[in-house]
Amino acid sequence: MNVIATLNSESEEPPILIGAHYDTVPGSPGADDNASGVAATLECARILAKSQSNRRVIFVAFDAEEMQPPVEGLHGSTAFVDELDPELRPSAAIILETIGFSSTTLKQKLPSSFRFLFRRAYNALKQQNFKANSLLVLSKRDSSELSRSLEQTASQTDINLPVLPLEVPWWMPLVRNLRRSDHAPFWKAGIPAVMISDTANFRNPNYHRSSDTADTIDLELVAKATHTIVAAIENSGI
Structure with a gap:
C-alpha cells in the first residue's frame, strides 16, 4: 500500500513528486535502504508545509519496491504511475533511494565501465x-x-554536498542497473525523474544485510539531501 499526501493541492500547476520506498528485504532493518529516503521525504514535507512556497508537491512512500525472488519489485511505484490521474501527472519526480551511508575509511566503488x-x-x-x-x-x-x-543547489556553501551527476545519454539502453528503483516506472511513462542515492552496494557494506542499522547512518548526509531538495524547490522553481 502506498502512502500519499499532497501539499498545496489547490494549485493548478503540475505538481512535483518526492518519493521513497518504505519496504526492505527480509532480515534487514533497512536503515539506509530505505528508512533514510523515507526520513528525507518526511522532512521535505515538514519544511515545505511551513514555507512560503505555493508549489504543489506530492509526497509518496512507495510499497513493494524490493524484489522478492521470484517476484520482481517496483510494485508500488508502478501501480502509482498506472493509476495516476492525468490532472495529477507530475512535471518531475525526485526519488530518494538509500541516501544515508558515508565513510571516511572506504573508497567509492563503481562498475569498471563507469569511467x-x-x-x-x-x-x-x-x-x-x-x-x-x-x-x-x-x-x-x-x-x-x-x-x-539539484547539483547546482547542492554546491551552495550552506549545503556543500558533493554530487555525482550520472546522466544517461540518449543512445544508451536502460539496463537493469539504471532501473533499480522507483524512478523507473516514471521514466517508462515519459515523466522526468531523478534518483538520488549513496550508490547502495557500491559503497555500503551493510546493503541488504542485518547490519543495515540506524547507528550506521550519516545524519548530516541525509540532512544535506533534504536541504538540497527543499532549496531547489523554493529557490529554483523546479
Whole structure:
C-alpha cells in the first residue's frame, strides 16, 4: 500500500513528486535502504508545509519496491504511475533511494565501465579523491535540467554536498542497473525523474544485510539531501 499526501493541492500547476520506498528485504532493518529516503521525504514535507512556497508537491512512500525472488519489485511505484490521474501527472519526480551511508575509511566503488560511459560523473568523483561522502543523482535526457538544478543547489556553501551527476545519454539502453528503483516506472511513462542515492552496494557494506542499522547512518548526509531538495524547490522553481 502506498502512502500519499499532497501539499498545496489547490494549485493548478503540475505538481512535483518526492518519493521513497518504505519496504526492505527480509532480515534487514533497512536503515539506509530505505528508512533514510523515507526520513528525507518526511522532512521535505515538514519544511515545505511551513514555507512560503505555493508549489504543489506530492509526497509518496512507495510499497513493494524490493524484489522478492521470484517476484520482481517496483510494485508500488508502478501501480502509482498506472493509476495516476492525468490532472495529477507530475512535471518531475525526485526519488530518494538509500541516501544515508558515508565513510571516511572506504573508497567509492563503481562498475569498471563507469569511467568510460559517464565521464562527467567520473571526473567529479576523481576530483573528490573517490571519497565515499557524495550522493549520486541519476537522470536521463528529459530529466537532465532537474538533475543540474539539484547539483547546482547542492554546491551552495550552506549545503556543500558533493554530487555525482550520472546522466544517461540518449543512445544508451536502460539496463537493469539504471532501473533499480522507483524512478523507473516514471521514466517508462515519459515523466522526468531523478534518483538520488549513496550508490547502495557500491559503497555500503551493510546493503541488504542485518547490519543495515540506524547507528550506521550519516545524519548530516541525509540532512544535506533534504536541504538540497527543499532549496531547489523554493529557490529554483523546479
